[in-house]
Amino acid sequence: MSDSAAPERAIVIGAGLGGLASAMRLGVKGYAVTVIDRLDLPGGRGSSITQGGHRFDLGPTIVTVPQGLRDLWAACGRDFDRDVTLKPLDPFYEIRWPDGSTFTMRQDEAAMEAEVTRLSPPDLKGFRKFLSDSEDRYWFGYENLGRRPMNELWELIKVLPRFAWLRADRSVYAHAARRVRDPRLRFALSFHPLFIGGDPFRVTSMYILVSHLEKAFGVHYAMGGVQAIAKAMAQVIRDQGGTLRMGTEVDEILIENNRACGVQLMDGTRLGADLVVSNADAGHTYTRLLRNRAKRRWSDAKLKRTRWSMGLFVWYFGTRGTREMWRDVGHHTIVVGPRYQAHIRDIFIHGHLAEDMSLYVHRPSVTDPSVAPDGDDTFYVLSPVPHLGHENGVDWGREAEPYRAKMLAMLEERLLPGLSERVSESLVFTPESFRDRYLSPLGAGFSIEPRILQSAWFRPHNVSEELPGLYLAGAGTHPGAGVPGVIGTAEVLAQLVPDAAPIAPMRMAAE
Numbered sequence: 245m246s247d248s249a250a251p252e253r254a255i256v257i258g259a260g261l262g263g264l265a266s267a268m269r270l271g272v273k274g275y276a277v278t279v280i281d282r283l284d285l286p287g288g289r290g291s292s293i294t295q296g297g298h299r300f301d302l303g304p305t306i307v308t309v310p311q312g313l314r315d316l317w318a319a320c321g322r323d324f325d326r327d328v329t330l331k332p333l334d335p336f337y338e339i340r341w342p343d344g345s346t347f348t349m350r351q352d353e354a355a356m357e358a359e360v361t362r363l364s365p366p367d368l369k370g371f372r373k374f375l376s377d378s379e380d381r382y383w384f385g386y387e388n389l390g391r392r393p394m395n396e397l398w399e400l401i402k403v404l405p406r407f408a409w410l411r412a413d414r415s416v417y418a419h420a421a422r423r424v425r426d427p428r429l430r431f432a433l434s435f436h437p438l439f440i441g442g443d444p445f446r447v448t449s450m451y452i453l454v455s456h457l458e459k460a461f462g463v464h465y466a467m468g469g470v471q472a473i474a475k476a477m478a479q480v481i482r483d484q485g486g487t488l489r490m491g492t493e494v495d496e497i498l499i500e501n502n503r504a505c506g507v508q509l510m511d512g513t514r515l516g517a518d519l520v521v522s523n524a525d526a527g528h529t530y531t532r533l534l535r536n537r538a539k540r541r542w543s544d545a546k547l548k549r550t551r552w553s554m555g556l557f558v559w560y561f562g563t564r565g566t567r568e569m570w571r572d573v574g575h576h577t578i579v580v581g582p583r584y585q586a587h588i589r590d591i592f593i594h595g596h597l598a599e600d601m602s603l604y605v606h607r608p609s610v611t612d613p614s615v616a617p618d619g620d621d622t623f624y625v626l627s628p629v630p631h632l633g634h635e636n637g638v639d640w641g642r643e644a645e646p647y648r649a650k651m652l653a654m655l656e657e658r659l660l661p662g663l664s665e666r667v668s669e670s671l672v673f674t675p676e677s678f679r680d681r682y683l684s685p686l687g688a689g690f691s692i693e694p695r696i697l698q699s700a701w702f703r704p705h706n707v708s709e710e711l712p713g714l715y716l717a718g719a720g721t722h723p724g725a726g727v728p729g730v731i732g733t734a735e736v737l738a739q740l741v742p743d744a745a746p747i748a749p750m751r752m753a754a755e
């Protein structure tokens with residue numbers, strides 16, 4: 245299909261961070277890239293909505309492993325720090341329990357040890373051991389497995405002994421519980437999988453590597469929100485000669501001679517390509533975009549059996565005249581509810597909307613005043629909830645407003661006194677919003693859950709098992725969700741996609 249007088253064409257479906265990173269990598273490889281997304285702004289879950297002068301960063305707020313972004317920019321011959329300003333946060337975040345006790349996460353080792361000693365002196369030794377366990381898993385799980393293709397079964401078989409030695413069969417919580425006794429510390433060391441859609445009581449303990457990532461590389465905020473990173477990525481793509489078509493939905497991946505040969509848009513327009521990358525959710529890619537092809541591995545039945553990450557209820561709100569209020573509330577706070585394991589079971593196993601909740605509170609205005617009008621604050625509060633696939637699922641049409649009111653009451657009591665009189669803007673996302681905005685199967689917040697038998701080779705491969713010429717990037721593929729994860733999917737993809745054929749020199753000279 246390719247014409248040596250013109251560059252080979254690549255279409256990327258989806259301008260999520262994984263799609264944008266893939267487009268950048270394909271640009272370096274010499275492809276003429278077109279990125280297509282149904283939203284009006286690039287970034288997918290990392291996009292934003294501005295309402296009444298408040299910029300609501302819709303999804304990711306914590307940027308870890310900035311070198312992943314720096315490597316991506318460097319691969320394109322660019323300097324990330326010229327395009328985006330990352331601000332390191334100290335402290336990283338604060339955890340508050342119902343009994344009034346708190347725990348502040350920081351990068352500084354001595355400060356962290358002092359925090360652990362304050363809560364539970366006998367746990368200091370176990371805490372140190374946990375951090376060294378976390379570093380071991382970082383080198384193996386992140387630097388080794390996470391940065392290379394895992395589409396060959398042999399790649400998985402080779403690493404099984406190491407998995408066994410690291411006790412990857414144990415859950416994150418089980419690992420934390422072996423190292424520390426205090427239930428609050430067990431929570432503080434094990435809740436991280438929730439940020440990539442995993443049940444801490446079931447996700448493989450390989451994911452304790454996140455503690456090392458935070459300690460070694462810090463927790464950062466992108467000034468302008470993750471939206472600023474996405475916009476900078478889009479600019480790199482344009483500078484490479486690529487195109488972004490926003491507000492455009494792909495209806496189907498086209499097939500010719502048993503290869504992906506382009507896409508059909510919702511209005512019937514057909515666009516040809518030499519290869520197609522789907523950054524749409526892997527589930528949506530196989531059930532919807534490739535609906536007219538029989539699947540060998542990712543059949544509808546298999547996707548139905550797959551365990552999906554939980555849903556998210558997110559309340560974005562602005563508050564008037566509060567910048568000098570709530571001075572003890574920093575950029576990131578976790579307000580823990582009364583139950584941990586039983587609450588997680590309600591969300592992941594029973595699919596039941598619990599009476600109680602645990603909240604992650606984002607207050608970017610303390611770091612980046614540009615998110616809100618002068619003197620005001622911008623917040624988002626997130627509560628993990630069941631996805632839409634459980635039997636007797638939640639009726640969000642009925643439940644959303646009472647749930648938001650309950651959230652408000654909890655915030656008012658535990659964190660932000662007087663909040664109800666200060667709210668000036670409000671926007672709510674339920675799992676239905678994730679389904680409708682991002683075309684996320686079951687409205688899941690983070691695609692396929694990262695359980696051990698749904699990780700690495702077991703995830704949808706970055707080079708499609710179903711159709712030559714089709715590649716996948718983003719949270720549902722290897723290595724997985726989270727900003728570093730999806731940037732990683734593009735790094736892996738770049739190792740699988742051949743370089744574009746060189747353009748014929750005669751024509752180039754003539755042009």
Ligand SMILES: Cc1cc2nc3c(=O)[nH]c(=O)nc-3n(C[C@H](O)[C@H](O)[C@H](O)COP(=O)(O)OP(=O)(O)OC[C@H]3O[C@@H](n4cnc5c(N)ncnc54)[C@H](O)[C@@H]3O)c2cc1C
Pocket residue numbers: 257258259260261262263280281282283287288289290302303304305306307308439440492493494495523524525528556558626681682683689690717718719720724725726727728730
């Ligand atoms: C509320 C929330 C908070 C989070 N917090 C953090 C955090 O603090 N730190 C962190 O590292 N990670 C965080 N994450 C996870 C992280 O944001 C995601 O894993 C990551 O952004 C997903 O990127 P992606 O490349 O998979 O694409 P997505 O963001 O899922 O984007 C996919 C894009 O494809 C488009 N699309 C789909 N189908 C079509 C179609 N048929 N035609 C055209 N376009 C289509 C969609 O419109 C969307 O823009 C958070 C996620 C959420 C939801």
